Amino acid sequence: MQLLKDISRLFYPDLCLNCDKNLLYKESILCSFCRHDLPQINLKNYQNNEITDIFYGRTAIKKGASFLYFRKKGITKQLIHHLKYKNRQDVGTFIGNWFGYELDKSNEFKNIDYIVPVPLHSSKLKKRGYNQLTTFGNSLSTTLKTPYLPDVLLRISSTKTQTFKKRFERFSSTTTKFNLTNTSVFENKHVLLIDDVITTGATLEACCNELLKSKNITISIITMAFTEKT
Structure with a gap:
């Protein structure tokens, strides 16, 4: 099996997603050089930081963290x-x-009951064929030993992608709506809400407001990336 993989790599080499150089044996996604250059966010405090500060006075967040800085x-x-x-x-x-x-090493998220992704609208999900948070959520679920629950929070309004919108335009957009199909599931539970990129936090705030329909719910937020302020 390994021989077939090695032969396949000769004709169809795996390339680094950033620099397009051939990946070496046991490298994946990024070459070692690009991996070393990833702009990681190394938080020491998960309750008071630049991620949780975004939601101050807007919605109640217990803890928050992002893995990478997102830049233009x-x-x-x-x-x-x-x-x-x-x-x-x-x-x-x-x-x-x-x-x-x-x-997991930080021991800050040991008391999470469920991991919930920001959902895609059904039309976008059909067009794309997948929610980009699924593999991320499943990986977190395995490592943190916490159930991944993708079908309780639904998006009921469709919007254009917001990743590359200007900050003001994203903050001004209030048309995204969500629906919690079962409010009892999250009663007295600590939910970890996940997303890909956080800029103004408007989408996550809308999700939180819907989740708060559950009695005595606690919400924390994790994202892959956080838009660096310029």
């Missing part, structure tokens, strides 16, 4: 682009495994 140009943008638009769902696994290990 750079490795993070390449990873998210391939994940969302080129069906590279292995990127979600790559980030989820790595970030999940860091979160």
Whole structure:
């Protein structure tokens, strides 16, 4: 089996998603050089930081964290682009495994009851064929030993992608609506809400407001990336 894989790599080499150089044996997604250059966010405090500060006075967040800084140009943008638009769902696994290990090591998310993704509208899900958060969520679920629950929170309004919108335009958009199909599931539970990129937090805030229909719910937020302020 390994021989067939090695022969296949000769004709169809795996390339680094950032620099397009051939990946070496045991490298995946990124070459070692690009992996080393990832703009990681190393948080020491998960309750008071630049992620949780976004939601201050808007909605109640217990803890918050992101793995990478998102910039207009750079490795993070390449990873998210391939994940969302080129069906590279292995990127979600790559980030989820790595970030999940860091979160597990911190012991800050041991009391999470469910992991819930920001949902796609059914029309976008049909067009794309997958939710870019699925592999990320499943990887976190395995590492944190927490159930992944993707079908209780639904998106009931369709919007254009917001990843590359200007900050003001995203903050001004209030048309995205969500529906919690069963409010009793999350009663007295601690829910970890996950997304790909956080900029203004408007979408996550809308999700939180819907989740808060559950009695005595606690919400924390995890994202793959956080838009660096410029």
